[in-house]
Amino acid sequence: MEIVLLGSGNIATHLGKAFKMAGQNITQVWSRNFDKALELADAVGAAPISSLTNINSKADLYIIAVNDDAIRTIAENLKIEKGTLVHTSGTSGLNILDGVTLNTGVFYPVQTFSKSKPVDLRLVPVAIEGSTTEITDFLVYAASRISEKVISMNSVQRRAVHVAAVFACNFTNHMYALAHELLKEQDLSFDLLRPLIWETALKIQTSDPINVQTGPALRDDKSTIVQHLRLLDNHPELKELYEKLSQSIINYEKINNGLA
């Protein structure tokens, strides 16, 4: 399979390396930033490309892995004969590629990537959508080269996954950041919380979150909640978040216990 990578960020890098390791042929890497194209092309044994007009029109798979607002412009500047064009966004619909070429799709890996940290893509779910059943099948086949957890879904479902991922990853990391802040103020190391964070994520690997919720809000322990809110008096933003999140836990429990 001949693959062209358009983009050189975290997703392009991880996908490129995984396809390379799976024995696929990355022929070209384009990036707005040529130095980065050069670097990634070097890592995956491809040719670095500085202009979209020099992209080979006969590849099998074109992967656009760039910010959502750049997808359409790049797509419109490609000449594709028979290959399949995909983007990797959780939020953009399949329809953002409408009219550009016949065979289009989405290839969305549900993971958070940092450039420096290797991720085993085999365990990463990849959400696939194709413009036709045949394209879906082809993309499922292609994704199965690098992941054992390929799932086909429509754009509405994928968007829900993306919003859910924002809660489960981005907002979660922000919870860690706020905790870090509170410790720093008291000259305490974040190491105090690392085992707790680890255990919280570990539990969820084999349980549903509703079954392992703990803490003052779950117990509706008003005296502890009031004390915590008082401690946050100097942090109006954290105080508000503490209140809203505690209330959300209380409401969620009521709904799930059939009390609301």
Add this chain to the structure above:
Amino acid sequence: MEIVLLGSGNIATHLGKAFKMAGQNITQVWSRNFDKALELADAVGAAPISSLTNINSKADLYIIAVNDDAIRTIAENLKIEKGTLVHTSGTSGLNILDGVTLNTGVFYPVQTFSKSKPVDLRLVPVAIEGSTTEITDFLVYAASRISEKVISMNSVQRRAVHVAAVFACNFTNHMYALAHELLKEQDLSFDLLRPLIWETALKIQTSDPINVQTGPALRDDKSTIVQHLRLLDNHPELKELYEKLSQSIINYEKINNGLA
């Protein structure tokens, strides 16, 4: 060392088992619920006690591991000759034990415990506070039997740890719960997010949260944020949380980049 356990919940259970495994002598277990006292006493080779008046007055360490609002009443009903009396709460001060007996302290394990899931306490930080330097030393010694991460801190610091733990554990698990909810609505399995949750917690073991934040709010990617908010139109509570948390990420980045 002779230890008396007052309480039979998750903390009492995990501490009791860890002390037992470390070769310490748990002599008595009291609980408001005698069946639970019986069960835990059986597990740690102690005598189950139904009335506080039957608690041995000559033990070395008395551990009250109950809800915060019950600590004082239990403490007042104990007769202690020379032993040290501690509670295990993150939020209650050392002073909740004032006047009950001479030697008092706090023994707060920074972890989330479920009864059914074993936790390796050796890796769990234990925050220690003693009414005197000697008591602090004794409690550090005692805690070191079961944990490699014993740290002495005052009540103000411990409260900060507890609030931080609410963010890093309880609110984090609630983020998982909300994500679970969003997937369920689209008939999608929570398995889609488990590797992402794992990776997010794994990253933080060797990085500070500020350095690994990702997502639309970090990038100030307004078009994705607006799309996500629209998707949450039917969930006013989730929509509000999405907005507040995104704004909090944006503000936090500005402060940490010296822009605010």
